[in-house]
Amino acid sequence: MLPETTQAQAACAIARRLKAAGHEALLAGGCVRDLLLGAVPKDYDVATSAVPEQVMALFPDSYGVGAHFGVVLVVDAVDGQRVVTEVATFRSDGSYSDGRRPDSVEYTGSAAEDAARRDFTINGLFLKVDEDGGDLRAAVVDTVGGMADLDAGLVRAIGDPAMRFAEDHLRLLRGIRFAARLGFRMEARTRAAMQAMAPLLARVSRERVREELTRMLTQGAAEEAFQQMAATGVLEVVLPEVARMRGVEQPPEFHPEGDVWEHTLALLGQLEPGCSATLAWGALLHDVGKPATFRRAPDRIRFDGHVDVGVQIVYAIAERLRFSREERMQIASLVEQHMRFGDVERMKESTLKRFFRLERFDEHLALHRMDCLASHGRLDHWEYARQRWQSMPAEAVRPARLLTGRDLIAAGCEPGPRFRAVLQEVEDAQMEHRVTTHQEALALALARMRGEAAADGPPAGSGQPA
Numbered sequence: 001m002l003p004e005t006t007q008a009q010a011a012c013a014i015a016r017r018l019k020a021a022g023h024e025a026l027l028a029g030g031c032v033r034d035l036l037l038g039a040v041p042k043d044y045d046v047a048t049s050a051v052p053e054q055v056m057a058l059f060p061d062s063y064g065v066g067a068h069f070g071v072v073l074v075v076d077a078v079d080g081q082r083v084v085t086e087v088a089t090f091r092s093d094g095s096y097s098d099g100r101r102p103d104s105v106e107y108t109g110s111a112a113e114d115a116a117r118r119d120f121t122i123n124g125l126f127l128k129v130d131e132d133g134g135d136l137r138a139a140v141v142d143t144v145g146g147m148a149d150l151d152a153g154l155v156r157a158i159g160d161p162a163m164r165f166a167e168d169h170l171r172l173l174r175g176i177r178f179a180a181r182l183g184f185r186m187e188a189r190t191r192a193a194m195q196a197m198a199p200l201l202a203r204v205s206r207e208r209v210r211e212e213l214t215r216m217l218t219q220g221a222a223e224e225a226f227q228q229m230a231a232t233g234v235l236e237v238v239l240p241e242v243a244r245m246r247g248v249e250q251p252p253e254f255h256p257e258g259d260v261w262e263h264t265l266a267l268l269g270q271l272e273p274g275c276s277a278t279l280a281w282g283a284l285l286h287d288v289g290k291p292a293t294f295r296r297a298p299d300r301i302r303f304d305g306h307v308d309v310g311v312q313i314v315y316a317i318a319e320r321l322r323f324s325r326e327e328r329m330q331i332a333s334l335v336e337q338h339m340r341f342g343d344v345e346r347m348k349e350s351t352l353k354r355f356f357r358l359e360r361f362d363e364h365l366a367l368h369r370m371d372c373l374a375s376h377g378r379l380d381h382w383e384y385a386r387q388r389w390q391s392m393p394a395e396a397v398r399p400a401r402l403l404t405g406r407d408l409i410a411a412g413c414e415p416g417p418r419f420r421a422v423l424q425e426v427e428d429a430q431m432e433h434r435v436t437t438h439q440e441a442l443a444l445a446l447a448r449m450r451g452e453a454a455a456d457g458p459p460a461g462s463g464q465p466a
Contacts, residue, residue: 007043008044009083011045014076016129018046018087023054024048026046026127028046029125031043031044035136036137036140047088047090047111052070052072052089059074059087061074061076070107092106092114116144119158119164120171121149121156121157125147126141126142144158149187155182155186157187165194165200170204170209172201172234179224181219183224194234201234206321206322209238213321217271217284218276220273223266226284230261242284242288246261248261249294250263256376260291264283267283268283279366289307289308292309292313307339311335311336318331330360338364341385344381352388353392355385356388365389368385403423403426403438405419408446411446422448425444429441
């Protein structure tokens with residue numbers, strides 16, 4: 001029996017209407033796989049013998065998004081919710097000259113032919129609507145051996161794996177993602193073809209690679225996915241900077257878990273399904289600067305400057321993979337700030353508050369916790385920062401300014417580069433409660449503009465006890 005979700009109801013209603021009009025119509029692909037595994041699919045696709053014009057004639061509230069490939073989106077309302085279902089015509093594909101999409105397609109009335117052009121057997125299954133009799137397996141249409149591979153826990157390419165990967169190179173990554181997320185093994189011929197054809201991924205658009213890698217990182221099986229990427233040679237092609245972490249030793253007194261790669265995998269193993277993409281990429285790349293800065297000093301192994309080098313590498317990866325500006329800034333910030341937690345209990349109050357101002361500070365906290373648990377296991381700095389951050393009111397972290405540049409100009413100061421430093425010092429004093437009024441803030445600023453050195457207490461005449 002299908003789950004009673006709006007997506008399932010909409011897809012089944014579309015299939016029934018297509019069947020009533022004399023067409024074959026089946027649920028197809030990933031939704032069938034997930035249903036057979038006992039999971040609730042996120043979306044449902046319908047495959048049919050009807051051509052796009054026939055589909056759109058039956059469903060006026062629909063539109064073609066890939067008419068060349070026989071794909072129509074049907075819009076429906078179920079329980080007051082707008083649901084969009086993809087309906088695709090059975091087809092066979094022509095040659096793939098760009099390693100992404102077929103140059104041409106031919107519509108066919110056969111579900112078997114449609115299944116033959118798909119990627120993996122577990123994704124080549126169809127399901128008859130209203131014919132399960134309470135047993136989903138009885139309603140499955142399987143012409144590629146997908147049921148047996150589901151039962152055996154195998155990811156197997158349909159037909160010749162080399163041909164499947166040559167058609168769409170991104171299938172090299174998709175196969176790894178399916179195997180990792182489902183806890184399946186890679187079938188031997190499929191794995192061998194993957195290892196041989198890994199270099200093809202260099203031809204795939206960087207945006208598609210980024211999207212697939214992000215899915216791996218955020219679907220809850222990132223550690224296994226990246227282990228498989230490394231074992232098949234795929235990692236060296238898509239993220240050579242990460243591949244270089246393998247075998248890079250670390251000081252055992254701080255990292256009993258092993259080298260930089262093993263440490264990074266231990267972080268990936270902590271990523272929860274549905275975590276943010278920026279946190280996941282921050283976990284993957286937080287130590288990406290270590291291979292380039294490895295040094296065996298007389299006292300111990302050192303990675304001097306690995307944070308700065310890591311930030312540069314992050315920006316290079318983000319540019320190559322076409323991350324948005326917001327994403328690249330946040331990932332770089334996570335890498336840049338991840339070592340600062342070691343000083344958190346010694347920070348001045350103003351420094352600590354500025355630390356808490358970091359964009360999405362919760363991600364910085366989460367990364368530090370994973371970093372600790374993946375190494376020495378001590379969480380004292382994390383616990384201190386978490387407690388202070390959660391207990392500190394927002395107005396204390398970012399108080400209303402007591403003084404602005406306009407105030408300094410009004411007091412007769414000439415605008416210049418010193419304004420910024422002086423105003424920051426005044427704000428630090430405010431956050432540390434050394435000045436509490438506008439008059440005290442102005443007195444401190446004027447003293448600094450005159451070049452007077454900082455004292456232990458507020459400026460003379462401020463009315464604040466020393």
